[in-house]
Amino acid sequence: MSSGRAGDPVDRADSHGTPPRVLLLIAAVTLTALAAIVIGLTVPVTLPPDDPLPAPARFGLAVAAFAVAQLARLRFRTATGMISITWGEAALIVCLYFVPPGWLPAAALLGVGLAWGGMSLAVDRRPPVEVLRIAASLTAATALAVTVATALGAPLLAAPTPGLAAALIAGSVTYLLATACLGGATLALRHGVPVGPPILVALRGKSLMFVGNVAVGLAVVALLEIDARWLLLLPPPLWLLQQTYRHRLRADRERRDWRAFAEATAALNQLDERGVATAAVTGALHLFGAELVDVDVARGDGRWRRYRGDAAGQVRDREVGPPGPSTAGEHELTRPLTVGDVEVGQLRVRFPASGPPSARERDAVAAFSDALAAALHDAATHRELRLVSARSSYEAVHDALTGLVNRAAMLSKGDQSLRQLAHDRPVALLLLDINQFKEVNDTLGHAAGDQLLRLTANRLGALARPGDLLGRLGGDEFALLLTSVPVVGDRAAPMAYALRQAREIAERLAAPTEVAGVRMSVEVSVGVVVAGAGTADLTELLRRADIAMYQAKEGGGSVAAYDSSRDAASTDQLALLAELREALQTDDQLVLALQPAVDLATGAPTGVEALIRWRHPRRGWLGPVDFIRPVENSEQLGTFTRYVLDKALAVAADWTRQGLDVPISVNLSARSLLDPRLPAEIADALRRHQVPPHRLVLEITETVVMSELEVIDEVLATLRAMGVQLAVDDFGTGFSSLTFLTRIAVDELKVDRSFVIRMVDSPEAAAIVRTTVGLAHELGLRVVAEGVETAEQRLALAELGCTAAQGYHFFKPMPADKIGAVLGTLRDSAESNVFPLRADGAS
Numbered sequence: 001m002s003s004g005r006a007g008d009p010v011d012r013a014d015s016h017g018t019p020p021r022v023l024l025l026i027a028a029v030t031l032t033a034l035a036a037i038v039i040g041l042t043v044p045v046t047l048p049p050d051d052p053l054p055a056p057a058r059f060g061l062a063v064a065a066f067a068v069a070q071l072a073r074l075r076f077r078t079a080t081g082m083i084s085i086t087w088g089e090a091a092l093i094v095c096l097y098f099v100p101p102g103w104l105p106a107a108a109l110l111g112v113g114l115a116w117g118g119m120s121l122a123v124d125r126r127p128p129v130e131v132l133r134i135a136a137s138l139t140a141a142t143a144l145a146v147t148v149a150t151a152l153g154a155p156l157l158a159a160p161t162p163g164l165a166a167a168l169i170a171g172s173v174t175y176l177l178a179t180a181c182l183g184g185a186t187l188a189l190r191h192g193v194p195v196g197p198p199i200l201v202a203l204r205g206k207s208l209m210f211v212g213n214v215a216v217g218l219a220v221v222a223l224l225e226i227d228a229r230w231l232l233l234l235p236p237p238l239w240l241l242q243q244t245y246r247h248r249l250r251a252d253r254e255r256r257d258w259r260a261f262a263e264a265t266a267a268l269n270q271l272d273e274r275g276v277a278t279a280a281v282t283g284a285l286h287l288f289g290a291e292l293v294d295v296d297v298a299r300g301d302g303r304w305r306r307y308r309g310d311a312a313g314q315v316r317d318r319e320v321g322p323p324g325p326s327t328a329g330e331h332e333l334t335r336p337l338t339v340g341d342v343e344v345g346q347l348r349v350r351f352p353a354s355g356p357p358s359a360r361e362r363d364a365v366a367a368f369s370d371a372l373a374a375a376l377h378d379a380a381t382h383r384e385l386r387l388v389s390a391r392s393s394y395e396a397v398h399d400a401l402t403g404l405v406n407r408a409a410m411l412s413k414g415d416q417s418l419r420q421l422a423h424d425r426p427v428a429l430l431l432l433d434i435n436q437f438k439e440v441n442d443t444l445g446h447a448a449g450d451q452l453l454r455l456t457a458n459r460l461g462a463l464a465r466p467g468d469l470l471g472r473l474g475g476d477e478f479a480l481l482l483t484s485v486p487v488v489g490d491r492a493a494p495m496a497y498a499l500r501q502a503r504e505i506a507e508r509l510a511a512p513t514e515v516a517g518v519r520m521s522v523e524v525s526v527g528v529v530v531a532g533a534g535t536a537d538l539t540e541l542l543r544r545a546d547i548a549m550y551q552a553k554e555g556g557g558s559v560a561a562y563d564s565s566r567d568a569a570s571t572d573q574l575a576l577l578a579e580l581r582e583a584l585q586t587d588d589q590l591v592l593a594l595q596p597a598v599d600l601a602t603g604a605p606t607g608v609e610a611l612i613r614w615r616h617p618r619r620g621w622l623g624p625v626d627f628i629r630p631v632e633n634s635e636q637l638g639t640f641t642r643y644v645l646d647k648a649l650a651v652a653a654d655w656t657r658q659g660l661d662v663p664i665s666v667n668l669s670a671r672s673l674l675d676p677r678l679p680a681e682i683a684d685a686l687r688r689h690q691v692p693p694h695r696l697v698l699e700i701t702e703t704v705v706m707s708e709l710e711v712i713d714e715v716l717a718t719l720r721a722m723g724v725q726l727a728v729d730d731f732g733t734g735f736s737s738l739t740f741l742t743r744i745a746v747d748e749l750k751v752d753r754s755f756v757i758r759m760v761d762s763p764e765a766a767a768i769v770r771t772t773v774g775l776a777h778e779l780g781l782r783v784v785a786e787g788v789e790t791a792e793q794r795l796a797l798a799e800l801g802c803t804a805a806q807g808y809h810f811f812k813p814m815p816a817d818k819i820g821a822v823l824g825t826l827r828d829s830a831e832s833n834v835f836p837l838r839a840d841g842a843s
Contacts, residue, residue: 066111753787
């Protein structure tokens with residue numbers, strides 16, 4: 001069989017006709033074919049005197065044999081075009097036997113030209129230059145095959161012998177290789193691809209058929225020698241052989257196509273638009289043997305981007321306008337890419353001009369389009385999630401009005417900066433408050449107040465030095481942490497430097513400006529505190545700076561330094577810690593207040609948070625805000641933590657005796673994680689109270705992630721290995737919530753009450769809650785909303801997919817002797833929905 005390159009692509013979406021280099025090859029092959037015809041026709045011919053067939057009849061039969069061999073073609077599409085498998089080798093062998101060899105190039109040119117010209121007019125609509133290329137290539141191949149065959153023997157009307165068979169087979173092999181090489185050269189010049197692969201594809205696809213062709217040709221020669229009437233029996237076997245070839249080609253093609261389809265669709269599994277579109281273009285070029293593929297992607301902002309690839313494998317992209325009405329030709333398929341009612345793009349596949357796409361190829365393009373649409377939609381969704389997460393992370397640590405870091409980020413970043421400095425390295429904190437800010441709001445309106453805050457923030461940002469930390473704490477308060485305070489021998493020098501900076505800032509801010517059309521001067525009160533980096537955290541520095549700021553306001557000046565003699569809290573805290581030591585030795589002052597969290601769907605209890613209260617004999621009831629901070633900064637933290645854990649586990653053990661399997665949560669200070677003995681102490685407490693580890697949930701804050709100490713990671717890893725659960729308290733308010741989750745493996749996220757309270761009226765707060773809930777579901781974590789106070793908040797949380805919540809809307813914190821009855825009632829009135837450990841299948 002011969003390979004006519006019926007499908008070499010000759011036009012593209014931006015076609016300019018056949019490339020000049022291909023035209024040069026066609027001209028060279030055509031001249032070679034014509035020269036072979038002239039030489040062949042001049043060779044003397046000697047036919048038997050008693051030949052029953054006149055010379056014109058023999059020549060006509062040769063023309064017919066070559067034409068019929070081309071008409072009975074089988075085709076299969078490859079990545080570089082269509083390959084046609086014909087009966088060319090069989091026709092060549094038969095013609096070598098009964099037609100003078102010199103006539104065969106001319107007969108091949110006429111027969112092939114008539115066959116392909118007719119098929120082009122009726123079926124393929126192939127350009128005339130392509131018909132000329134095919135006819136000239138097969139003629140040149142025939143001339144070369146005739147030369148080889150006649151050099152090895154004299155086939156004309158010769159008796160069948162092994163020598164004759166060898167000569168005819170050699171000519172057939174020459175014909176096969178010549179047609180494959182000419183086709184490969186054409187593809188290489190047309191598409192800029194290597195010449196080797198298309199030749200190998202053609203030879204591999206034709207190997208079995210070539211053997212059959214040679215066998216048929218030799219059989220016909222033998223029958224002609226024995227008795228030509230035996231040829232009447234050939235049509236049925238030839239038809240069966242043709243169907244066998246067709247079935248074999250179809251089976252091979254389907255196997256290759258399914259494998260290629262699976263690989264192409266698997267390659268679409270990317271997380272970004274460019275990766276998906278590039279994989280789609282590359283996959284479609286290979287899968288459909290296309291000459292050009294366009295993937296137009298609809299962006300969320302209304303823009304469109306086109307990714308285009310050609311047969312050379314190059315993929316380019318550029319911005320384009322929205323696609324107009326489809327004007328695809330018969331060799332082009334255009335499919336919209338939609339997911340539901342959402343339009344995500346458009347796929348356009350340009351097939352080679354060898355023939356329009358078949359129904360099977362149309363179905364394959366449709367299936368590929370569906371997979372591509374889903375992949376692009378997933379990539380767009382992933383991109384939006386990244387943007388929302390990044391935006392939420394940014395908004396969680398930045399003030400929306402001024403763009404400065406907010407109070408929570410100021411505390412986190414400030415503590416981080418302090419930890420990075422030497423213990424005795426002096427730092428300064430400046431706390432600024434705008435004087436008469438309320439009057440600006442009242443007289444000029446809140447828009448003017450916002451303008452004044454932005455102006456102040458911009459001026460402060462211009463005055464801050466590299467390494468300083470500037471933030472807005474809320475209202476009209478700003479804080480500036482100076483970490484580059486000069487270190488000199490004079491102990492008073494750091495404070496003098498900080499006071500100079502504060503006065504300069506106050507003077508610069510007082511420069512006249514215009515707000516809401518009114519010219520004014522921004523006057524501020526500045527409180528200044530200087531301390532060693534390791535002697536206090538930023539919360540304590542802010543407290544001292546706040547005292548200094550009010551001293552500035554009361555004194556009538558703009559700047560005041562912190563005076564410890566006027567700080568009543570400093571001595572009061574020392575007394576408080578002494579009183580706490582006594583409270584830890586009794587059993588009736590520090591008590592637990594327990595607040596259940598409930599399933600939003602069923603009302604079943606999902607956990608209980610243990611909150612500590614101090615029934616002080618002199619000060620009355622004290623909440624955690626009154627004494628936790630001094631405890632965390634004292635040496636009593638370890639004793640206090642063990643005390644609270646012991647009380648919480650005693651309550652949990654009592655629940656077990658009542659048949660209640662509900663986790664209890666205990667808040668854990670970040671500083672407690674610096675103690676490597678903590679896991680062993682917790683394990684001992686669990687054994688003493690006979691409470692399973694998974695019933696204990698330790699709530700930690702996101703500030704833990706800011707530390708790079710290995711001991712924290714080791715303590716958390718040990719607790720996790722024990723089976724104790726970890727929860728992130730006040731999630732979303734820390735410096736980097738997402739970074740936290742990549743570093744610490746946790747079981748539960750608790751949405752901070754500040755977002756829950758504002759989510760009904762604030763789209764930004766609702767977006768943070770929605771993102772947190774979605775993130776928890778993606779990571780397989782529980783999520784609990786804190787501070788739910790209204791039914792409207794509960795309904796909004798349920799609609800966002802939040803599974804559990806706690807707050808005054810459900811229960812206020814209650815004593816330990818009452819919580820058991822409440823939990824039993826909740827358990828009995830609703831199907832249990834207590835979440836197990838994530839490792840046990842929680843979602």
